[in-house]
Structures are given as structure tokens and as C-alpha cells.
Amino acid sequence: MASSSTSGSAIAQELASAPFDEMIKNLLLAMVAAQNEANAAFIKGIEDLANEEVKIRYKKRTGSSGEGTGSSGEGSGSSGEGSGSSGEGSGSSGEITISGNALAFGILPTMLQIQQGVIEVKMAITMERRTESALGVKAKASLRFFSVSVDARYSNTYSYKAEASSYIRIQVAPAPPPQPLMKLIEKITQDNPLQIPA
Amino acid sequence: MLVTSTLNDFLSTLIESINYGINDAMKESIEANSSVIFVASRIYLNLRCSIDYDRDNATIMITPSNATVSNYYDRGNESLIRITLTPIMVASYGKA
Numbered sequence: 054m055a056s057s058s059t060s061g062s063a064i065a066q067e068l069a070s071a072p073f074d075e076m077i078k079n080l081l082l083a084m085v086a087a088q089n090e091a092n093a094a095f096i097k098g099i100e101d102l103a104n105e106e107v108k109i110r111y112k113k114r115t116g117s118s119g120e121g122t123g124s125s126g127e128g129s130g131s132s133g134e135g136s137g138s139s140g141e142g143s144g145s146s147g148e149i150t151i152s153g154n155a156l157a158f159g160i161l162p163t164m165l166q167i168q169q170g171v172i173e174v175k176m177a178i179t180m181e182r183r184t185e186s187a188l189g190v191k192a193k194a195s196l197r198f199f200s201v202s203v204d205a206r207y208s209n210t211y212s213y214k215a216e217a218s219s220y221i222r223i224q225v226a227p228a229p230p231p232q233p234l235m236k237l238i239e240k241i242t243q244d245n246p247l248q249i250p251a
Numbered sequence: 252m253l254v255t256s257t258l259n260d261f262l263s264t265l266i267e268s269i270n271y272g273i274n275d276a277m278k279e280s281i282e283a284n285s286s287v288i289f290v291a292s293r294i295y296l297n298l299r300c301s302i303d304y305d306r307d308n309a310t311i312m313i314t315p316s317n318a319t320v321s322n323y324y325d326r327g328n329e330s331l332i333r334i335t336l337t338p339i340m341v342a343s344y345g346k347a
Contacts, residue, residue: 073268
């Protein structure tokens with residue numbers, strides 16, 4: 054039984070922390086935010102790889118006669134096809150450098166998409182009854198649900214067993230935006246085409 | 252204070268809350284021009300509660316389990332309501 058009103062109101066405060074619909078909304082939006090972060094990381098990955106200069110040097114053997122090959126050409130930079138600096142007349146081999154950014158070497162960032170997600174939350178539900186009255190209208194009582202996740206803190210603070218809690222499990226799957234929004238996105242893309250230098 | 256509700260009110264409010272949550276999430280995703288939205292393809296609920304029969308009003312009353320109900324009234328853990336919800340798009344109503 055309640056020993057003091059303070060502890061009772063503390064529980065009420067705790068329980069009132071999240072309306073049930075807000076909880077569901079935030080769980081779904083968290084998935085969207087995670088996917089958008091993953092998309093942003095993918096684009097950042099392209100930028101990082103584009104700025105990542107890679108050089109591969111190797112010695113080219115030109116034969117067993119021991120004759121020097123002399124200069125074989127200059128490095129061509131970012132294309133990754135340059136034959137690089139020459140051998141120094143060592144006779145049997147010349148050093149070749151191939152350079153370019155990581156993208157030119159075929160290293161691509163990985164695009165990850167959440168295919169399916171299952172969110173399971175142990176929670177305790179509390180109800181609040183709100184009475185709305187208007188002039189000349191009979192007072193109408195409406196219910197509101199609040200939920201709190203049952204974690205170690207909640208469980209230990211209120212000696213509440215996790216087995217006694219309710220749970221919600223939401224299976225989520227990605228879906229493309231609605232058709233009108235897709236058309237809008239296409240329009241934005243057409244109005245802002247990629248600027249690719251020749 | 253122990254708040255109980257009729258099972259009817261409880262379920263309808265629950266479904267209404269879930270609908271609000273899903274719709275708001277979709278609306279905010281669209282407003283944010285997100286390239287992808289996440290839809291809840293299925294929602295399972297296991298609700299620990301107490302279910303009583305109110306003889307005066309001839310209706311079923313429900314008290315969901317939480318710390319207040321459990322510690323102060325020693326209730327809320329006797330019954331279990333299992334619900335599986337599948338969202339149906341409005342355009343699909345009445346179609347097999």
C-alpha cells in the first residue's frame with residue numbers, strides 16, 4: 054500500500070513520460086533517421102574515397118638481358134592508368150607507379166538498406182481519464198494511454214518484475230514514398246541535374 | 252488513483268493511439284522528404300492486465316499492468332491480452 058503521496062506521484066510522473074502514440078511514432082521515425090544516416094554515410098563514403106589517393110608501385114622486369122629500359126613515361130595522375138616514373142637504368146627492371154583515387158580502383162562504398170526490422174519493447178501501460186466538457190454538451194470522458202519502457206531502473210526503483218510487463222513488437226519494412234511524392238522527387242532531380250565536368 | 256476502463260474503450264483507444272502514431276510517423280517522414288518511409292507491417296501486443304466483470308453495468312473492465320497497479324493495488328498481472336494488428340491501406344478496404 055502507499056506509504057506516502059510523494060512516491061505515488063513520482064510513479065505517476067514516470068508513467069506520464071511518453072504518450073503511447075508518441076512512442077510508436079518515435080520508434081518508426083528512429084528507423085527512418087537511421088536509414089537516412091546510412092544514406093548520408095554512403096554519400097560521404099563516395100567523397101572520402103574520391104579524395105583518397107592511392108599509389109601502387111611495382112617493378113617491371115623487361116627481360117633477362119640486363120639492358121636498361123630508360124624512361125618509360127610520366128605519371129598521369131588521377132586516371133589510375135599512368136605508367137609512372139621511369140626505371141633508373143638498372144638494366145633488368147623499371148619502377149612503375151599507378152596512381153589514382155580509390156574510386157578509380159573500383160573501391161566503392163557499400164549501400165546498406167534496412168530490409169526488415171523488429172522492434173520489441175517491454176513496457177508498462179497506464180491510463181489517464183480526461184473529462185472534456187462543453188457548454189450545453191454532456192461531459193465526455195476520454196482515455197489516454199501512456200507507456201514507459203520497463204528497464205533495470207524502472208524495475209529496481211519500483212520493484213516491478215519485467216515478467217509482469219506488457220510488450221509491443223513492431224515489424225517494420227521500408228516502403229517507397231507515395232506516388233505523388235515520388236513524382237515531386239523526380240521533378241526536383243530533373244530541375245537540379247548532376248553537374249559532371251567533361 | 253486506479254484508472255480502469257471498459258474493454259471496449261480500452262481497445263478502441265489503443266487502436267486509435269497506434270493509428271495516430273503510424274500516421275504521424277508517415278507524415279513526418281514525407282515532410283522531411285525522406286527517400287524511404289518505414290511502415291509497420293505487423294504489430295503484436297501482449298498486454299498484461301486485470302480483467303474484471305462489472306456487474307452493475309454488465310461490462311468487462313480492464314486494468315493494465317504497471318508499477319502503481321502492481322505495488323499499490325497488487326493487481327495487473329493475472330490476465331494477458333494478445334493482439335496482432337495489421338495495417339490495411341484505405342485504398343485496400345473491401346478487397347480480398
